[in-house]
Amino acid sequence: MNEVIINVRDPHIEVQPAIANHELGTTATLAQIAQQNHAIAAINGTFFDAGGDNFPAGALEINGQFVYNEKGTLLGIGAQGQLTMLRATEELSLNVYDPTNPISNMWPWFLNTLSTNPMRVSVLTPFYGPRTRDSSSVVAEVENNKIVAIHDGITPIPSNGYDIEIGAGEAKTPIMQRVHVGDRAVWGDTVVSLDTGKTVPFSAYPNAIGAGPMLLNNGRIDIEPAKEGLDNYEVVDAVTLRSVVGFNSSGQLVFLTIHDANVYQEAQIAKALGLTYAMNLDGGSSTGLWYEGRYLTVPQRALATAIVVEER
Structure with a gap:
């Protein structure tokens, strides 16, 4: 077992999720991700499609903007070191304001998600990559919250904006009649508690990462993997390498790697170490912990986050 304790209230310390090579769908070693971000410590992040498209399977928020949406347990990190943890999902919104039409909602499906579904509307930010990937789609290019161009097919993603990717089928519906160059476009995410179903104010937490299941909730073991969509053997019951992130009653953030445990044993260990909130991260071959230029736990594969x- 290895543990790193971080005083997140130190004004000289900043904690946030990091994406390998700053681009979704790519991987790097944990040491490389740490070096890319000039980090003094790092632990492996959320689940991802290892060996496939390498896209994440957990929520990510960086510098006040969500990068990826997924339900699970969400760790929020405030600018002054305040911490929160809850079971949550994110609801994506996108509005295009056509002055001739009272309807602005675009009913988006995905944020930075690979898809060729012809009926989708997706928001793609620079973390998705330098360009879109579906040659059959219609793309509205947005800079500074204004549509500056509309293209067919693969389109660059502006560094100071995002693309609205509309599947080929959806592009044939009336939705395209209210998308024009010059229209104002605004997207956002709302955090919703999986326990209460209510919207959770989250603006105080500009950085966040989701994984799960939750292990500790206000000092008690509280494991409900089915609620988080994580009720499979590999995540819950397998006795394997484990990674944990959590915090104690003093507000210190804790990174923890465990040699062999299932999530129930993982929760007991986290509680014994004095954590009050804790969640499971990606584990197994992804488990890794890096501190001051060296590995404490060496991952057996490259990581996405x-x-x-x-x-x-």
Whole structure:
């Protein structure tokens, strides 16, 4: 077992999720991700499609903007080191304001998600990559919250904006009649508690990462993997390498790797170490912990994401 404790209230410390090579769908070693972000400590991040498209399977928020949406347990990190943890999902919104039409809602499906579904509407930010990937789609290019161009097929994603990708089937519906160059376009995410179904104010937490299941909730073991969509053997019951992130009653953030445990044993260990909130991260071959230039736990594969600790 290896543990790193971080004083997140230190004004010279910043903690946030990191994406390998700053681009979804790519991987790097944990040490490389740490070095890319000038980190003094790092632990592997959320689940991802290892050996497939390498896209994440957990929520990510970086510098106040969600990068990926997925239900699970969400760790929120505030600018002054405040921490929160809850079971949550995110609801994506996108509005295009056509002055000739009272309807603005675009009913988006995906945020930075690979898809060729012809009826989708997706929001693609620079973390998705330099360009869109579906040659059959229609794309509205947005800069500074204004549509600046509309293209057919593969389109660059502006560094100071995003693309609205509309599947070939959806592009044949009346939705395209209210998308024009010059229209204002705004997207956002709302965090919703899986326990209460209510919207959770989250603006105080500009950085967040989701995984799960939750292990500890206010000091008690509280494991409900089915609620988080994580009720499979590999995540819950397999006795394997485990990674944990959590915090104690003093507000210190804790990174923890465990040699062999299922999530129930993992929760007991986290509680014994004095954590009050804790969640399971991606484990098994992904389990890795890096501190001050060296590995404490060496991952057995390259990773898509990590949680990094940086000195300001």
